[in-house]
Amino acid sequence: DDRIGLLGVNGAGKSTFAKMVAEALAIEHGHLHRDRRMRVGWFHQHQIEAMDPTDTPLDIIRRAMPEASEASRRSRLAQYGFNRDKVETTVADLSGGERARLLLNMVAAEAPHLLILDEPTNHLDIDSRRALLEALNDFAGAVILITHDRSLMEMVADRLWLAADGTITPFEGDLEDYSRYVIERAKARVRAPTQVREEAPAPAPPPPPPARKAPTGNARRRAEAAEAALARATEAVAELDRQLSAPDVFAQNPDRAVALGKQRDVAQAKLEAAEAEWMAAVEAYEALKAGVG
Known part of the structure; x- marks a missing residue:
């Protein structure tokens, strides 16, 4: 368990x-x-x-339950929340x-x-x-x-x-400890010299704790924007990984493979910075909520 x-x-x-x-x-x-x-x-x-x-869901479960009756398959899909119309969608x-x-x-x-x-x-x-x-x-x-x-x-x-x-x-600690760990590593990575990849932009530091109760709207929007940026950065890395995983990319076009590798390094650095910014934004938003509450 x-x-x-x-x-x-x-x-x-x-x-x-x-x-x-x-x-x-x-x-x-x-x-x-x-x-x-x-x-x-x-x-x-x-x-x-x-x-x-x-x-369709029915096609998928037919392959998973080849010996079952059609009624059993439909019953199983109903348990999954798929009604009569959805099973053949x-x-x-x-x-x-x-x-x-x-x-x-x-x-x-x-x-x-x-x-x-x-x-x-x-x-x-x-x-x-x-x-x-x-x-x-x-x-x-x-x-x-x-x-x-x-x-x-x-x-x-x-x-x-x-x-x-x-x-x-x-990992000895909780998610707040992990947030601080990610932010510090990202800052250290930006400060360290590199010969391979473009330096990642330094993440914005979390805002200071409020001196008085304040609305959380701005912090919430910052967290939402950071989450959207993180999703875009994740997809950019995933797309480059898909291109690099093509069977013939290194054999047929080595120059393109090298270029993709460099792009992937840059995208990964941006992704790490986006993740650090997201962690900082979420932490700031939750701190504000706690203060307002």
Whole structure:
């Protein structure tokens, strides 16, 4: 029943670690020790993007339950929240939340001993997030959670691990300690000379604590803007990773591969700065809320 929150800036290796534990990525060096009888359920946001837009929920569950009757399949989908009309709706016409809900339920249906959730709430609405939280609280197995959703992390994780500098270690502290850690590392990275990548812009320091009660609107908008900037920076890195992962990019166009690598370095630096700014903005907003309350 471990509830482990996996922390770390984008690119630190969180998803790579998850893939190795889920046996979706072969290790290149060293050894990985795990019980072969352990069933691992792995949900990640890219599964949603990889869904066939012409599939329907009924098509998907037919492949997952080939021996079941049609009535059993439809009953299972109804349990997932898909009514008679929705079961034959194509993926292209489902919302992001509906796709995520379908995939999450499909993962849970395998009765895993360990559930790995990589950004599970990106496409979920408030009701679906609440249902996910309740389901995790009822889940009898272990959970490894990777998310930028601070409230979900606080409500689920009772232990924190940190991915940094090519390793994963227990993190002694809470999410506020982690916010300070990220900000300090980002500042140190900007101050340090580099020969490879463009220097990341220094994140704006968090505002001083208010001397009196003040409205939180500006801080909330700053946090929302920082979250949107973080999402854009994350997508920019993901897009460059997709281009770099093309099988023939290095063989057929090495100059383009080198250029993409340099762009990826710059994008990663901007992403780390955006994450530090988001952490600082959220921390400032929550401090203001506490003062107003």
